[in-house]
Amino acid sequence: MAGPRSHHGIVSTEPAAPGEPVLRWASRARSVPEVGRELDRIWSTVSLAAVAPDGGVERRIAARSSVMNLVVIAGRSEVGERAASIVEGLTGRHPSRALVVSQADPDGPAWLDAQIHAHCVLPAHDAPETCSELVYLTAGGETGQHLAGIVAPLLIHDLPVAVWWPVEPHFESQQSHDLLALADRVLVDGSRWSGDGLRQLAHMATLPERFRVEITDFALVRQARWREAIASTFDRPNLLPHLRGLREVHVRYAARSVTPGRTNIVKPLYHVAWLAARCGLSVERPLRATDEAGDGEAGASHRAVLRAGRRLVRVSLVPTEADAPSGTTLAVDLRCERRRSVLEIDVTAMAEGVVVRATVDGEPMPERRFHAPRKREPDLLAQAIDEAGHDHVGAEALAQAAMILGEPRALAAHRRAH
Amino acid sequence: MTRTRAAATSTQKAASIREERLARDGRRRRPRRASDNPLREGLRLERVPDPHTMVLFGATGDLSHRKVFPALAQLWRTNLLPAEWHLVAVGRRPYDDESFRAEVGTALDRNSRVALEPEVARQFLERISYHRGDFDEVAAYDSLVERIAAHGREHDGVANVLFYLATPPSAFPTIVGQIGRCGLDHEMRGAGWRRVVIEKPFGRDLESAGRLNREVGRVFREAQVYRIDHYLGKETVRNLLVFRFGNGIFEPIWSRQYVDHVQITVAESLGVGERGAFYEETGAVRDVLQNHMLQLLSLVAMEPPAAFAADPLRDEKVKVLRSIAPPPRGRVTRDVVRGQYGPGWVEGVAVPGYRGEPEVDPGSETETYVAGRFEVDNWRWSGVPFYLRHGKRLPKRATEIAIQFREVPHKLFAEADMDPQPNLLAIRIQPDEGIMLRFGSKVPGLGLDIRPVTMDFTYGSSFAADAPDAYETLLLDAMLGDASLFTRADEVEAAWSIVAPILGTWLDAPPPAFPNYEAGGWGPATADALLSRDDRRWRRL
Numbered sequence: 030m031a032g033p034r035s036h037h038g039i040v041s042t043e044p045a046a047p048g049e050p051v052l053r054w055a056s057r058a059r060s061v062p063e064v065g066r067e068l069d070r071i072w073s074t075v076s077l078a079a080v081a082p083d084g085g086v087e088r089r090i091a092a093r094s095s096v097m098n099l100v101v102i103a104g105r106s107e108v109g110e111r112a113a114s115i116v117e118g119l120t121g122r123h124p125s126r127a128l129v130v131s132q133a134d135p136d137g138p139a140w141l142d143a144q145i146h147a148h149c150v151l152p153a154h155d156a157p158e159t160c161s162e163l164v165y166l167t168a169g170g171e172t173g174q175h176l177a178g179i180v181a182p183l184l185i186h187d188l189p190v191a192v193w194w195p196v197e198p199h200f201e202s203q204q205s206h207d208l209l210a211l212a213d214r215v216l217v218d219g220s221r222w223s224g225d226g227l228r229q230l231a232h233m234a235t236l237p238e239r240f241r242v243e244i245t246d247f248a249l250v251r252q253a254r255w256r257e258a259i260a261s262t263f264d265r266p267n268l269l270p271h272l273r274g275l276r277e278v279h280v281r282y283a284a285r286s287v288t289p290g291r292t293n294i295v296k297p298l299y300h301v302a303w304l305a306a307r308c309g310l311s312v313e314r315p316l317r318a319t320d321e322a323g324d325g326e327a328g329a330s331h332r333a334v335l336r337a338g339r340r341l342v343r344v345s346l347v348p349t350e351a352d353a354p355s356g357t358t359l360a361v362d363l364r365c366e367r368r369r370s371v372l373e374i375d376v377t378a379m380a381e382g383v384v385v386r387a388t389v390d391g392e393p394m395p396e397r398r399f400h401a402p403r404k405r406e407p408d409l410l411a412q413a414i415d416e417a418g419h420d421h422v423g424a425e426a427l428a429q430a431a432m433i434l435g436e437p438r439a440l441a442a443h444r445r446a447h
Numbered sequence: 448m449t450r451t452r453a454a455a456t457s458t459q460k461a462a463s464i465r466e467e468r469l470a471r472d473g474r475r476r477r478p479r480r481a482s483d484n485p486l487r488e489g490l491r492l493e494r495v496p497d498p499h500t501m502v503l504f505g506a507t508g509d510l511s512h513r514k515v516f517p518a519l520a521q522l523w524r525t526n527l528l529p530a531e532w533h534l535v536a537v538g539r540r541p542y543d544d545e546s547f548r549a550e551v552g553t554a555l556d557r558n559s560r561v562a563l564e565p566e567v568a569r570q571f572l573e574r575i576s577y578h579r580g581d582f583d584e585v586a587a588y589d590s591l592v593e594r595i596a597a598h599g600r601e602h603d604g605v606a607n608v609l610f611y612l613a614t615p616p617s618a619f620p621t622i623v624g625q626i627g628r629c630g631l632d633h634e635m636r637g638a639g640w641r642r643v644v645i646e647k648p649f650g651r652d653l654e655s656a657g658r659l660n661r662e663v664g665r666v667f668r669e670a671q672v673y674r675i676d677h678y679l680g681k682e683t684v685r686n687l688l689v690f691r692f693g694n695g696i697f698e699p700i701w702s703r704q705y706v707d708h709v710q711i712t713v714a715e716s717l718g719v720g721e722r723g724a725f726y727e728e729t730g731a732v733r734d735v736l737q738n739h740m741l742q743l744l745s746l747v748a749m750e751p752p753a754a755f756a757a758d759p760l761r762d763e764k765v766k767v768l769r770s771i772a773p774p775p776r777g778r779v780t781r782d783v784v785r786g787q788y789g790p791g792w793v794e795g796v797a798v799p800g801y802r803g804e805p806e807v808d809p810g811s812e813t814e815t816y817v818a819g820r821f822e823v824d825n826w827r828w829s830g831v832p833f834y835l836r837h838g839k840r841l842p843k844r845a846t847e848i849a850i851q852f853r854e855v856p857h858k859l860f861a862e863a864d865m866d867p868q869p870n871l872l873a874i875r876i877q878p879d880e881g882i883m884l885r886f887g888s889k890v891p892g893l894g895l896d897i898r899p900v901t902m903d904f905t906y907g908s909s910f911a912a913d914a915p916d917a918y919e920t921l922l923l924d925a926m927l928g929d930a931s932l933f934t935r936a937d938e939v940e941a942a943w944s945i946v947a948p949i950l951g952t953w954l955d956a957p958p959p960a961f962p963n964y965e966a967g968g969w970g971p972a973t974a975d976a977l978l979s980r981d982d983r984r985w986r987r988l
Contacts, residue, residue: 159905257495260486264497269484307485382530398530399495422489 038070047151050117053160054147059140061182064164067145068126068183071162096161097414098190100180101129102198102208106167112195113165115407117148119414126162126185132173139170141179177207189213191245191413195406197222200232209240216413218406219295220248220356226295227316227434234431237424247409249299249423254401255361256303258376258383261397268389271365271372277343278304279362284348285355293356294331297346300361301333302430303422310335310342315435333433344433496926498531499607499639500598502591504582504622505614506536506547510646512554514677515613518918520555523571524563527923533598534575535591539582547577560916582618588625595631599639607639609926613646620662627666634671644673644925647738648729649934652950653943660936673925674934678739680917680924682906683880685932687746687848688755690874690882697872698751700852702827707869709833710849710986711743714841716793718966719815723806731785731817732946735837741768741942742934743876744833747848748823757930761938768941770825779952784973785959786816788840791966798840798966812958815839818974819949820981834978836985840966845988846876860895868899873986881905 037056054071058064099116103109109131116127149160166179184190192208193216199205209215215236222229236242263272280297298316314334321329335342351359363374374387382401387394404412501519505511522528536547552572555563563571578594580587599606610626612619623643626632634641645663650656663672678684691697700706713735719726726734745764752759774782789800802809816838823833852870860867867887875881882904890896906914924932953959963971969985978984 253490256486257490260484260490261495263484263486272484272486304486307488309485397498400526400528400530402526420489 050148050150052146053149054145056145058143058145061141061179064143064145064166064183067143068162068164071145071147071160096125097188098125098184099127099414100184100190100192100208100211101127102176102192102194102196103129103131104196106131106133108196109165109167112193113163115410116163117146118407119411125188126164126183128164128166128180128183130166130168130176130180132169132176133167134169135173137170139172141169141172142167174204175207176204177211180208181211184211191216193217193410197229200229200236206240209236209242212240212242214243214245214413216245216247216410218247218409219299220251220293222293222295224291224293226293226356227298230295230298230427231431231434231436234427234436237427243419244424244427245413245420246295246299246423246427247406247413248295249303249426250409250412251404252296252299252303252358254383254399255300255358255376255378257401258385258397258399259304259361259363259374261399262372262374262385262387262394268372268387271367271370272308273337274340274365274367274372275304275308275310275337275342275363276340276366277362277364279345279347279360280358281347281349281360281362283351283353283355283357283359285350292348294346296356296358298430298433299426300358301335301344301346302433303426304363305335305342305433306422306425306429308337310337312336312432312435313341316344316346316433335433495527495529496532496923497607497640498529499609499926500595501532501534501609501611501926502537502595503534503611503613504537504618505612506577507538507540507542507550508613510613511536512551513558514916514918515611515922516551516554517558517560518916518922520563520568520571521560521916521919522923523574524561524567528926532574535578535594535598536575537578537580537582537587537591539579541579542577544576548572548575551575582614583621583625585625585628588629588631592629592631608641610641610643612644616646616648616650616659619645619659623663623666632666632671640671640928641667642671642673642925642928643667644675644922646675648733649674649738649939650943651728651733653940653947656939656943660939664936669936670930672933672936673921673930674936674939675921675925676738676742676934677917677921678742679932679934680920681876682914683874683876684743684746685920687874688760692751701850703829703831705852706828706831707851707853708831708981708983709744709747710847710851711740711747711833711835712845712847712849712986712988713740713743713837714843714845714988715837715839716841716844718788718798718840719801719804719807721805723804726815727807727811727813730813731815731837731839732949736817736819736835737942737946738934740835740837741771741945743848744771744821744823744835745938747850748828748833750827755931757933758935760931761935765935765938765941766825767823768938768945770823770828771821771945772824773945773948774819774821776948776952779949780956782821782977783817783819783949784971784977785814785953786818786838786964786971786974787811787813787959787961788815788838788964788966789962791840791968793840793842793967800962800966801839802962812961814953814959816841816964816970816974818970818977820977821945832981834983834985836970836974838964838970841969842967843988844878847986847988848874848876849986850874851983860897863895863897865897867897871986879905 038054040052040055056067056070058067101109101112101116103112109129113127113129116129144165146163146165147160148163149158151158164183168176168179172179190212191214192212195218198217200209217233219226219230219233233244233246237244263269278301280300282292282294282297284292304310312333313336316331316333318331319329330348331346333344335344349359351357353359358378360375360377362376365372365374370390372387372389374385376383376385383399385397385399503511503515519528519534523532542550552568555568576594578587578591580591595606595608608631610631612622614622626643632641632643643663650659691701742764745767748767749763750766752763787801790803791798791800801807801813801815802811807813816836818834818836821833821835822828823831850872852872854869855867858866868885871885873883873885875883884902885899886902887897888900890898921932924930963973975985
């Protein structure tokens, strides 16, 4: 983790430049009550709140931020260190208190080690400093089996709790259930899960109803620019009716492995799920892997059939050899038919954005480009912290994804949860 | 309010009953609108405007360099401008594309809120081209038409155009007239939208504002006109709407029943600086009271709008302005105070008086301070005074709205060493944006002493510090067609009606005894008397 580890209290009282976080406090503790006492000590230490840059006394540290508790279930210590450095870097968008929890030496004796840091940032020259706390907890032995018991007493009351699993979560474990019971929001990245990621996705879709939590899947959030690009085509009033004649959705994604189930297809599935949710499609035939690869396909694709009234919508998720990381969406192709008119849309990713090409009855429409660099994990985390409300479009897309996977109860559960 | 939500709503114009009935009977289709697009739901937060050409008149001026280009560059940096966006900078000075881009690049280095990476700056500057011409030069407009059309052909075939008039107001009628002559204002079906953004001041009195509105109205429909008052784009001002109408606990006490009075302060520590010539013709009333301060007042006093969309919002603001009875000429001297700063000390530095500033008449009668007592004569606010003050060279820069509540009806704590002070809600707009609530608390101990304490919310402690600049917000809104935060013609005229008798009375009065306050002070003594007469006093900021 970044920052010195040997301090036992105030690290720096030097004035900070606006926008640049400064480590003001660092100390260690060996038990949960001790961590609590250290956290109290930060804010009761007069010398931290009053510094004298020019010999006079000036109040500089005004407040701890009042945003949220962020609990990071890191598992391994290296993941914890990476997560901690991301949290430290969220200048000005900090959670009030971040608890980064790692486990170590599961077969050894029970122990707890905590490093407590306070990072402060000056939003502007004439504004007071605002600080956030980062507690890096490592639990050894059996202590590591009771993470909720460590986390619960350290949460700031009345602030929402977000639990972030930077690695693949095991939602079915009791440990996860205990943590979910504390959470208001769960942050995950479904595109990093092992295998095709679909089993975990279906499981995750049940959490909102069971634990009353909001889900933020970075895999879905990342696709915002794709959605913007696809939606923009139907902003044209003359093309909007074609949306009701949607017939085919093909998503091509990068794949290095030709074996079905080896490439994570959570992101390709989300494209379909979002479209289906917004267009009110039901599932005629759930998503299944086909037996063999088609022309130009790197492996067997996945296919499903959706329904809108009497109209069927054919869906395929097609693996394609490409340099991009496995599971990355390469293109979303839509085909819509209305009376005798055919609208075809091809949305493809570029390095720095998305481009939309459309034809109506073979005649090309003006191309549109959306400047959209890929969002990095810190951006996604910052966005999740900023947008704390209920994202019903995301929730519906997740429920619809589970439906497409053949979980018919998912949508009903989603409706009960919201 | 989220700006984008308002944008969504504002475009959802309801169909008429006849339209709906004919559509139901299959005899006529209801016109389709982009807002009917189900894929748009949930995407509004970061909606990218349609591809368009922006035509910036006055591109070489100070406002463009300090505010407009930096705001556009930030929108580009955050991917909120369409990839096909293009700006035609219109100015009189002899630049070509390259030299003008270099000039803008320098302005960005100096004025950008967040520094641009070189590649991002390069991409942004590439989208700017320079078009030389005088504002009254017919040929310049004819070639502008061709330039816009060419850009439309290159990109989308749909020539959306946003005109931005960052010019002196005297040029507005000429430019708008020429735009009309060339037909650049026409929004033909399927041929794209045309909008015009106009910078304040919108006239210099009621008559000239009405004339300007008529001249603009001869070319553009009101729905195409975006009058920019940058105060309305500030985060805290926008948050005022959320604070009032997004929280249930404040609105029930937001009336004459609980509110004793309201104070709105816009204090500046700076003098007129290099703007002496401009300020000589303007003064505090025209520069700030008529627009920023009356806008703030109307946001504080307005009724909840029927919807968060441009016209319902502006309808309610206009109602407030129309409820403010302009002070009769005989009461202006009693209810409105003017002042002008003399030499003094501000923030530890000796500063000259207004009459000693560059480009200022040594015998100037222009006011640099104004304070007034206004009443909103409606059901909610009858009898509640609104005290407004604005001045230059005051001790500090501070903009604040303070809602002073009434005293408790019964003094229960007779033994206490002091009566509980009335509650106060202060909405700080700048600097250190936030909201403060003052209430009484018992001092720990055996006695029953009461002291006022505050609950303080600061933006920096809860949200990202890099809130967009007001110009970023407003420019994006204009590109998206959301007029919620822009001023409508009738609002402008209603505001001028309020200040017209003040300016008229001063014009007829004998020369004022200026200067009447020292730079670094809180204004003339008569401003204090304005409140002490009502047994009140200005808040110490």
